[in-house]
Amino acid sequence: MLIPSRPTPVNSLLENIAKNPTPTNLLGEWILGQNWNESQWPERRMPNRKDLDKVAQHLPVMLWRSDLHLAVANSRALELAGITEDTSNPPHGVIGRDEKGIPNGILQDEAIDLVKRKIPVPTDIQITSAMADAIPTLHAIGITGLNDLRLMDGHDGSPTFRALQQLHNNSELSIRVWMCLLGDVLEDAIRIGLMTGMGDDLLRIGHVKLFADGSLGAHTAWLSESYADGGNGISLYPMEDMYQLIRRAESTGLSVAVHAIGDRAIHELVSVFTRLEKERKTSHETAKTPVPHRIEHLQILHTRDLISISELGIIGSVQPRQATDDIILIEKSIRDRGKLAYRFRDMLDRGIMLVFGSDCPVASPNPLSGIHAAITRQREDGTPEKGWYPNQRIQVEEAVRGYTVAPAKATGRWDTLGSLTLGKLADFIVLEKDIYTIDPALILTTRVDLTCIGGRIVYDGHDITP
Structure with a gap:
């Protein structure tokens, strides 16, 4: 149940x-x-x-x-x-x-x-059916594509990939999927010749997902200073192992997306990427990856590492609604270090490309909820009144780019996706209100009227057909 x-x-x-x-x-x-x-x-x-x-x-x-x-x-x-x-x-x-x-x-x-490991695993038929039932729900909130990222145990990867392929083979996959691989299957992926970006317009092999630490809520995010009630979190990979994994992946055409939340995890990971970049320069080589590496979350970030991420050209994959969901947690667990949390304004000002998402089911998958959080730094109930660390608020245009232009570029799809441009695939949505001009609070209740993928209507908010 x-x-x-x-x-x-x-x-x-x-x-x-x-x-x-x-x-x-x-x-x-x-x-x-x-x-x-x-x-x-x-x-x-x-x-x-x-x-x-x-x-x-x-x-x-x-x-x-x-x-x-x-x-x-x-x-x-x-x-x-x-x-x-x-x-x-x-x-x-x-x-x-x-x-x-x-x-x-x-x-x-x-x-x-x-x-x-003791919980019964759903069958492929059950998983495929559940996906088919869920996709229309995503259409209804204006989602035309998603990044499918892996959990740490990786057991969901194979059945998920099989289900997506089954839907695709049956012409029932009506959403674009960037299917990421868990680091545990890296050698298997290399052995059979998988590379980031392989696939077609609907289903492609994405990044290899790695983990540097845990989460703030579990007190396993790796911090340089201790939590208010003690402990510094945990490192999920020795950084030398992380270096070897990333080096191995990029040498065979696989980009990585590394989960890093705590400031210590981010700093150590940036050091790994810096080391790899220095080695490339020394050997006069370039990374063989078709798209840039990413860091997932970047929740507690020092300026020195922010600058390095910008210089390295690493993409930041962040979740705006998590910022406001975590207000009480952060103020209790790391107190005034909250000023280092979810620094969207600072990252954009330094030229870091930010891809916005939800980490669903961690937060609501609704992009309009994420846009509201990014531009107001408020919870959905409008608190705090002036926003949480309001100096990190961004503009509506920047938030929209985080859900459109940036994901297209981060997945090597800018030639076909990310904007309404002649010759590109016609993925777009129509909203009932102009979110560029209305009161930001109204963005939360704005309805999606139409969702199109490849020029085909997949959701019509005015369709009254039972």
Whole structure:
């Protein structure tokens, strides 16, 4: 059974589980959910296994935090995974424990995989059907293309790729997909000759996804200074290994997209890219990648690294709505270092190309929600009144480019996508209001009237056909 995704307080979350005790065939006997965020709850605490045990003692339960880098499991789920007080932390994860050393159900980063491996995997038919059902929802909010990025465990990669190809073969793939590969399959990709950009107008091989650290919400983002309640996060890859992976990828025509949130992770990663650039100059070589490398998130960023990213020509892949979703979290966990967070204005002023996205399901996939966040630095309820660190607000035109021009250039598609230009593929949307001139608050409620992909109408907001 899937619990509806909404950031409700602990008690409401538990009531939701109790009201829905019957699992579906898709998930076997498991109860799964996602999108809780304790920083938005009055009690400001994470749920634990004892909380879940109160409403689901006999069925295994696992609920992911909104950032997907932390989850909470009940006792039954921990039992199925074989997690006890004697279980050691995995190399890139943490098993939360109470004061007696007993697992409390809170799992960080790759510790989640210990439980996830026990969850029944949907069939290819179920995945393909779910995708076919979901694509029209994306059309309705004006999405014509997406970057499909990988989670750390990578188990979703192969079935996802198979499902996308099946839809494509059946002429049912009505959205453009940039399909990224997990770093764990890098050697397999090289062995069969895959390169970034391979494919056609609808489905292409994208970047290789790597991870430098975790998330702020899970306290696994790697920081140079400690969190307010202690700890500096974790490094998910030794930087020498990261260097070797990126070097190997780019030598065979594969670009990388590296997840880096904390300032220490970003700094170390920039050092790796700088080292690679110096080696190219020394050997008078250029990178063999068809599109630039990317850094995903860039949430806590020092000016020295911002400048280096600009000089290296690395693309920033950022998520505007996450900035406002994280206000309470950041102010609590890193306090005044929030001034280093989500520096969109500073990055654009330094000439860094920013690709905007959502990291869905971490945040709403609606581009209009992201545009609102980028230009106001406000939550959807209009707070803070003057915006959070308002010096980082950007203009509507710049935000729109982040969802159109920049993604086209970042994926090597500028010759065919990203603008309404004679000779390009006609991907466009029609909105009911002019978002360049209306009150920014009204952008959130602006309706998509029409979505076209390749000149074909895939969504008509005025269609009343049942």
